[in-house]
Amino acid sequence: MIPSIGVDVALRRGEDMMELHIRELRKFDEPLYKWVKRGLIELIGLGTWRPAQAIPSERKLSEGFGVSMGTIRRALDELVDDDVLVRHQGRGTFVTAHDRNRYLFSFFNVCGHDGQRIYPVVNLIDFDSLRADAFVARSLSISPGAKVVRVRNLLTLKGVPTLVDEILLPAARFAGISRERVADRSGTLYQLYEEQFRQSVTRIEERLRATVANAQQAADLAVDPGYPLLHIVRRAFAVDGTPIELRHSFVKTEHYEYSRTLHEADRGRGRD
Amino acid sequence: MIPSIGVDVALRRGEDMMELHIRELRKFDEPLYKWVKRGLIELIGLGTWRPAQAIPSERKLSEGFGVSMGTIRRALDELVDDDVLVRHQGRGTFVTAHDRNRYLFSFFNVCGHDGQRIYPVVNLIDFDSLRADAFVARSLSISPGAKVVRVRNLLTLKGVPTLVDEILLPAARFAGISRERVADRSGTLYQLYEEQFRQSVTRIEERLRATVANAQQAADLAVDPGYPLLHIVRRAFAVDGTPIELRHSFVKTEHYEYSRTLHEADRGRGRD
DNA sequence: CAGTGGTCTAGACCACGTC
DNA sequence: ACGTGGTCTAGACCACTGG
Structure with a gap:
């Protein structure tokens, strides 16, 4: 400009x-x-x-x-x-200066049944790329067939495997991203987006459903197939309002759960 | 000046x-x-x-x-x-004209997979009273054994039974509440609280887990026992910060889901 | 001290809705 | 045509922070 x-x-x-x-x-x-x-x-x-x-x-x-x-x-x-x-x-x-706690707990809403916040241990379990299908393309506002990077993480809370993430990023906005850069980062993924790719997350949209574990998820989370999981579909948006991340999270809510506080003044934000 | x-x-x-x-x-x-x-x-x-x-x-x-x-x-x-x-x-x-939509959609976060908001049809299926156990007493900041009113509702969205609610109210704050007054109301329950009992809800706290339907829930929601349900535990707070409602909701997320948009500026609200 | 953001003024012209 | 809110100007003085 x-x-x-x-x-x-x-x-x-x-x-x-x-x-x-x-x-x-x-x-x-x-x-x-x-x-x-x-x-x-x-x-x-x-x-x-x-x-x-x-x-x-x-x-x-x-x-x-x-x-x-x-x-x-x-x-x-x-x-x-x-x-x-x-x-x-x-x-x-x-x-605005963004520190790691900010990003970690501003959008990470999983806590113990007593309400206590826990720092998760993140393990990268997969990194590859693929082409956007119709749903992914629409979710990320990109063209069907465009290249998408996929990251899969396992989050462990106090030694308990609790959450598996599948993260999809539009490759065009994350030029040069690699397994190493994702695995060797010091802070959260959103810090990586911001510091290395100049993509700051300012808003997320989440939809939650109940589902049951498939074979892969059951293995990752050490439960039997058919175990109930919280399925969170998240989209993260940059300052300019464009989506930069699509994330599926599957949470074992046996010891931890998803928590939010809503204020009356927030009305209308539930669906915008 | x-x-x-x-x-x-x-x-x-x-x-x-x-x-x-x-x-x-x-x-x-x-x-x-x-x-x-x-x-x-x-x-x-x-x-x-x-x-x-x-x-x-x-x-x-x-x-x-x-x-x-x-x-x-x-x-x-x-x-x-x-x-x-x-x-x-x-x-x-x-x-601002505060109609029923205000309360309905300010704290009602269930919508279609396409994001569309739907007006639920509410059916009262049970009304009784009981004594608070330790968990309920702590959740509502009342004494164990204090009288609690229980309301059970079935919400139907576009003809599909989708959500069962179990609502617990401290009887002391809702003197004179009756099955008829709950059943014959015109608006939402929170409007009833406000208009008839001067209890305005300004904040809610929600925790979400995945669970599977028990026999009762399965019958209410027309699914098989073992079907995955979203379990929402909600506490509603009055202006002075005291809890006035404890609510368990069980949602069939086959056609509808729980949705929220979080803004960066809301950080810290996830657990307060 | 000089420079910053916080508040406030007394107007101006424009886009829009109603009559 | 008229009144409304939406935008914009070119200043003013204040409270606060730093050297």
């Missing part, structure tokens, strides 16, 4: 050309603040400002984008709502 | 009494828009504008409160976020 936005010097010279360039990239009938927001998302995605780093001040952004501070603030407000940015009065506005 | 000047001016013009009432509520060191917001909440609470009715336009509110339109808009923005108001461009701003 406009790689030099925010760098004060670049604006003064060639202002007219810049302005023209900016206006051309504007979408028809799109509010200015949405355009600013998209621009900032793009710049963050390009690594212009790293997590925990400050972005330019509102006044500089106002000058750089050529819009008023009110418009900048509106864009920043939405990015703060989306948890892409954090404001600190008197200090500046910062790209 | 002396907001009461604008208020006084408005009063001299004989607008109405709302400003007089609000003026006393002004706190020092509070942003103006927060004051406007509290004022509007109070006026709505007093019934100045009924649900589904329009409130005054932003320009009139600006004049009435003696603040700029930008400040009014900020207060309205937050009230829209809180779902107290709804905006309709070109028509006005309206007090």
